Amino acid sequence: MNVKVLVPTGALGITYCKKALEKGLKEKPDIIVVDGGSTDSGPAYLGKGKSKYSRSSTKSEWKTLMVAREKLKIPLLIGSAGTCGTDKTVDWFLEITKELAKELNQTIKITLLKCSQSKKDINKAFLSKNLSPLTNAPKLSSNKIISCTNIVGLAGVEQITEAINTKADIIICGRSTDASLIASLPIMNGVDRAIAWHAGKIGECGAFCTTNPRSGVILISFKKNGFFIKPVSNNTKVTPYTVSAHMVYENSNPFTLIEPGGHLDVKKAIYKKQKDGSVYVTGANWVKDNNYKIKLEGTYVVGYQSISIVLIRDESYVKSIKKWSKQVKKKVKKNVENSSLLKRKNYKIQFRFVGKNGTLGSLETKTVKPNEIGVLVVVTAKKQYECEEISKILNPLLLHHSLFKNGELPTFSFPFSPPSFNIGKKYEFCLNHVISVKNPMGIFRLEKYSI
Amino acid sequence: MKLKELVTNIRSKNAGPFLLTIDIFCSNKENFEIITKKLTKIEISKLYKAKKNQVNIFQIKQLNIIKITIPRPNIQGSCKDRDLHGASFGIILEELKIK
Numbered sequence: 354m355n356v357k358v359l360v361p362t363g364a365l366g367i368t369y370c371k372k373a374l375e376k377g378l379k380e381k382p383d384i385i386v387v388d389g390g391s392t393d394s395g396p397a398y399l400g401k402g403k404s405k406y407s408r409s410s411t412k413s414e415w416k417t418l419m420v421a422r423e424k425l426k427i428p429l430l431i432g433s434a435g436t437c438g439t440d441k442t443v444d445w446f447l448e449i450t451k452e453l454a455k456e457l458n459q460t461i462k463i464t465l466l467k468c469s470q471s472k473k474d475i476n477k478a479f480l481s482k483n484l485s486p487l488t489n490a491p492k493l494s495s496n497k498i499i500s501c502t503n504i505v506g507l508a509g510v511e512q513i514t515e516a517i518n519t520k521a522d523i524i525i526c527g528r529s530t531d532a533s534l535i536a537s538l539p540i541m542n543g544v545d546r547a548i549a550w551h552a553g554k555i556g557e558c559g560a561f562c563t564t565n566p567r568s569g570v571i572l573i574s575f576k577k578n579g580f581f582i583k584p585v586s587n588n589t590k591v592t593p594y595t596v597s598a599h600m601v602y603e604n605s606n607p608f609t610l611i612e613p614g615g616h617l618d619v620k621k622a623i624y625k626k627q628k629d630g631s632v633y634v635t636g637a638n639w640v641k642d643n644n645y646k647i648k649l650e651g652t653y654v655v656g657y658q659s660i661s662i663v664l665i666r667d668e669s670y671v672k673s674i675k676k677w678s679k680q681v682k683k684k685v686k687k688n689v690e691n692s693s694l695l696k697r698k699n700y701k702i703q704f705r706f707v708g709k710n711g712t713l714g715s716l717e718t719k720t721v722k723p724n725e726i727g728v729l730v731v732v733t734a735k736k737q738y739e740c741e742e743i744s745k746i747l748n749p750l751l752l753h754h755s756l757f758k759n760g761e762l763p764t765f766s767f768p769f770s771p772p773s774f775n776i777g778k779k780y781e782f783c784l785n786h787v788i789s790v791k792n793p794m795g796i797f798r799l800e801k802y803s804i
Numbered sequence: 805m806k807l808k809e810l811v812t813n814i815r816s817k818n819a820g821p822f823l824l825t826i827d828i829f830c831s832n833k834e835n836f837e838i839i840t841k842k843l844t845k846i847e848i849s850k851l852y853k854a855k856k857n858q859v860n861i862f863q864i865k866q867l868n869i870i871k872i873t874i875p876r877p878n879i880q881g882s883c884k885d886r887d888l889h890g891a892s893f894g895i896i897l898e899e900l901k902i903k
Contacts, residue, residue: 392821395881395888489822489858489875598867601827605819605873607862655883705886712892714884716852716877718899733883781882782821 356539356575357382359585363558365389365414365431366406369569370586377570377585378421384538385418388531388557389446390433392650392782393603399437399503400652400780404445406436412449419453419523428517430524430534432508437650438528439503440469446525447802454804461522465800466512468527470504470649474796478788487648488605490785497653497783504651504784509613510549511645511793513537519801528650530612531557539575547639550617552580554610555599555634562599565589574631583631593624596632613648613793615641644789647796651784658776659740661730663751664766673756674726678704681750688746700734700743737775744773807842808898810835816894819873821880824852824890826897828870836868842902848872851896 359382362369366389390398394405404411415431422429435442443465454461476498478484484493498504505528514537516524526534532553539549552573560568568586575581584591600619601607610617622636670677682702689695707727710717730747732740751772753762790796808814812829819825828843830836840863849856854874862871877893878885887893 392880393818393889396821397881487822491822491879594867598869601864601867601869601871603817603819603825605823605825606860607864607869607871701883703883712886713896714886716893716896718851718896731883779883782879785820785822 356542356544358535358538358552358556358573358575359385360535360556360559360571360573361385361387361418362569363388363561364391366404366411368410368414369559371417373568373570373586374417374421377572378425380572381425382427382572384427385422385429386534387418387431388433388534389431390436390438390528394436396652396780396782399439399505399650400654400778402437402439402441402503404435404442408449412453415449416453416457419450419457419459422522423457423459428522428524430513430517430526432513432526432529432531432534434525434527437503438468438505438526440467440527443467443525443527450523450525451804459804461804462520463523463525463802463804464516464519464521465802466508466516466524466526466529467798467800468505468508468529470506470796472499472501472504475504475649475651475788483789484649484786485646485789487785487787491783493783493786498651500653501651501783502653502780504649506788506796507613507648507650508797509533509647509793510537510540511614512797514541515794516799517541519799521801532610532612535573543577544575545578547617547637548575548578548580548635550610550612550639551619551622551634551637552582554604554617555582555596558599558602560584560586560589561602562596563589563591564595579633579635581627581631581633583629590630591632593626593632596634597622597624614645615639645791645793646787646789647793648787649784650782652780653783654778655781656733656735656779657737657740658779659732659737659744659773660776661744661747661751661773662768663728663730663772664725664768665728666725666766667763670756670763670765671723671726674706674709674728677754677756678728680756681747681754684750684754685743685747689743692746694742694746695734695739700732700739702743702747703731703733705729705731733779737777741773741775748772805901805903806898807839807900807902810839810902814894814898816890816892818876818880818890822876824874824876824893826872826894828872828897830868830870833868836865836870838902839870842900843870843872848874851900852877852893
């Protein structure tokens with residue numbers, strides 16, 4: 354047995370080396386696998402059901418992979434299509450694929466794996482105590498579930514196997530765990546589950562497990578009880594260090610990876626350098642969970658936001674920025690109240706000092722004397738109109754508020770006109786829970802298309 | 805001496821929207837031991853205003869890596885969050901005085 358998985362990049366949309374891809378194809382892989390999403394860029398994508406990456410870059414990168422697939426007549430699989438992997442972004446991705454099939458004159462079969470969840474069903478599961486919180490999960494309520502804009506379940510090997518089994522040329526999966534995309538075909542072909550999952554984690558970000566993460570393409574070759582991993586580009590290498598260190602990457606526990614249906618334990622894994630430049634990995638253990646659980650992700654709208662940016666260059670104000678902003682905050686609250694717009698409890702105003710502690714806030718340990726400070730003011734309220742009104746009431750204060758009783762009014766610098774911007778809906782993640790299911794496919798759906 | 809002088813890199817990342825994970829790549833075995841001793845759960849809980857029992861520290865001896873996982877100071881992308889990708893939290897450790 355020798356199953357080969359080609360991973361062109363850590364995420365579709367961030368570009369990859371086409372030359373390396375060509376080289377990888379010469380190794381005759383059995384499948385091309387690419388990840389299309391993550392929660393790592395924030396809640397707005399799941400909130401809106403939209404892709405982080407541009408349609409044009411997604412289409413252009415997908416086109417090259419579709420041409421590669423046609424050449425080798427092997428399946429092409431994408432997971433977490435359109436960043437958040439909702440049904441809406443899977444359909445968006447299908448539309449791109451159909452356009453390309455027409456442009457490239459390809460006759461193809463497509464299978465979609467849909468992962469969006471109905472709020473009603475998730476609420477039912479919550480009420481019947483079928484949801485369990487993961488570490489640091491926020492408190493959940495029926496109201497919160499019902500107010501979600503999108504909920505997705507993360508597919509694993511069981512669901513992706515069903516999709517691959519349809520014998521489609523192209524498989525477009527909604528939200529899926531990164532590692533399951535690589536692990537599925539090898540497991541279907543008899544590779545040990547632990548080995549396949551381990552390779553899935555190591556290869557999830559493409560060349561991140563090599564000495565040069567920018568090089569993109571990697572190839573994983575499976576035997577029943579081990580896998581070889583190697584980069585395809587000339588400008589990078591793998592070593593037992595770079596491969597094993599990837600277990601640490603964006604994982605809360607470096608020895609354990611929790612996945613649908615069980616967890617991977619790599620404490621006893623062995624990484625060996627091979628003569629051909631690859632690293633051979635064995636020894637991981639898969640622990641099956643008899644209670645099959647699927648992780649859920651969900652977002653809801655907490656309100657709307659507007660932001661203002663003002664630059665303070667006047668030394669006396671830079672020195673007293675805290676005092677100045679405190680006074681501005683107090684005044685704006687009073688002015689909002691006087692205008693009968695909103696009560697104090699119905700909106701929030703946050704001041705952040707870029708150049709002082711804008712990134713770390715109260716956790717900042719360093720004190721510096723900056724030349725200037727960018728004051729970023731964030732207004733959050735239930736309606737966009739309210740945020741806009743508050744920002745307009747705030748503006749004259751940001752422009753002219755003086756720390757002194759007498760003398761000319763100061764004027765501060767605004768880099769933009771208009772000086773404040775509407776952010777739109779503010780989304781937050783509210784689910785960090787798993788749902789127990791009897792049938793792994795129970796809450797997922799397959800759709801088939803022929804073009 | 806500051807901690808950053810004993811390491812090759814400190815990487816701070818989200819481990820999902822609710823956890824923050826910081827990987828400390830120590831320059832050698834000796835520094836790995838020094839930093840391991842210094843970075844107690846109490847120290848981390850003070851620096852990140854986290855509860856002590858929510859601080860997890862892993863030592864990966866064969867790689868000279870120390871991994872710290874804590875609840876995110878604010879949930880990723882929530883109103884109070886300032887750092888979507890959790891990119892800059894490792895800097896707090898870089899500045900830490902070791903000796």
